[in-house]
Amino acid sequence: xTGVSQDPRHKITKRGQNVTFRCDPISEHNRxxxxxxxLGQGPEFLTYFQNEAQLEKSRxxxxxxxxxxxxxxxxxxxxxxxxxGDSAMYLCASSFSRxxxxxxxGTRLTxx
Amino acid sequence: GIQVEQxxxxxxxxxxxNSTLRCNFSDSVxxxxxFHQNPWGQLINLFYIxxxxxxxxxxxxxxxxxxxxxxxxxxxxxxxxxxxxFCAVRNTGFQKLVFGTGTRLLVSP
Numbered sequence: 001x002t003g004v005s006q007d008p009r010h011k012i013t014k015r016g017q018n019v020t021f022r023c024d025p026i027s028e029h030n031r032x033x034x035x036x037x038x039l040g041q042g043p044e045f046l047t048y049f050q051n052e053a054q055l056e057k058s059r060x061x062x063x064x065x066x067x068x069x070x071x072x073x074x075x076x077x078x079x080x081x082x083x084x085g086d087s088a089m090y091l092c093a094s095s096f097s098r099x100x101x102x103x104x105x106g107t108r109l110t111x112x
Numbered sequence: 113g114i115q116v117e118q119x120x121x122x123x124x125x126x127x128x129x130n131s132t133l134r135c136n137f138s139d140s141v142x143x144x145x146x147f148h149q150n151p152w153g154q155l156i157n158l159f160y161i162x163x164x165x166x167x168x169x170x171x172x173x174x175x176x177x178x179x180x181x182x183x184x185x186x187x188x189x190x191x192x193x194x195x196x197x198f199c200a201v202r203n204t205g206f207q208k209l210v211f212g213t214g215t216r217l218l219v220s221p
Contacts, residue, residue: 033208042198042211043155056207089153100145100160101209106153 002026004104006092012110013082020078021107025094032075033101034067035091036060043091049075082111114139114203116212123217125189133184133215135199143202144175145209146184150195158184158197189219 005024013019025032030051035043046065048056051072061067064082069075079086089108093101115138125131135144146158159166159173161182166173170189175182186193196216200209 031207042200042214043209045208045210048207058208091155093155100157102157103147103155108153 004092004094004102006090006104006107008107009105010108010110012112015084015111016081018078018080019082019109020076021090023075023077023092023104024073025075025092026102029094029096029102030072031095031097032069033093033095034075034077035093037089037091037106046077079109082109084111087111114141114201114210116199116201116210118197118199118212118215120215121213123215125217125219127189127191127219127221129189130185130187131189131217133186133197135182135184135212137180137182137199137201139180139203141177141201142204143209144182145200146173146182147198147200148193148195149198149214155198186217191219191221193217194219
């Protein structure tokens with residue numbers, strides 16, 4: 001068990017560019033979550049997958065954001081046409097059934 | 113949606129002191145978790161505790177679901193306990209965890 005892995009750790013991009021982040025959950029965990037955290041705030045929910053099905057999405061997830069979890073394994077989060085307001089830490093977590101979450105180290109996005 | 117309030121917002125302790133952090137929530141929940149976010153940003157799950165009491169070393173937690181609050185106790189604090197402590201809850205019928213605003217703890221030597 002190597003925990004939840006996220007890649008890249010840091011990403012600096014120019015406004016208007018597209019970015020994609022990857023999350024590899026703990027292998028036996030069937031649930032995967034994406035959260036976003038800005039400075040001084042608690043994490044905010046973005047979306048949830050059970051296996052490969054995306055079952056819940058936050059209203060925070062505008063149509064510039066898309067997430068996938070093909071085959072119920074790793075997940076990707078893509079942001080199109082990035083804006084400065086997208087600058088944040090993007091966190092992935094996984095869990096088995098309704099137990100405690102394990103978070104990854106996050107991807108820090110800076111849009112310049 | 114459900115509201116989660118944590119108190120105190122900031123706490124400064126000397127090494128060796130004990131503390132109690134509180135989490136109040138506005139609706140019934142089927143999932144409550146306490147997390148520690150270290151100074152490098154890593155969120156560590158401390159407890160999954162929708163009800164009852166659990167202990168893990170110097171940390172313990174109690175959730176009284178009927179009264180909509182949870183407490184996290186830290187005994188004999190150490191400098192490595194510094195960071196932000198978050199309470200997060202989930203309503204029945206939803207999948208998302210809603211996080212509180214956190215308690216920022218600084219333990220000085």
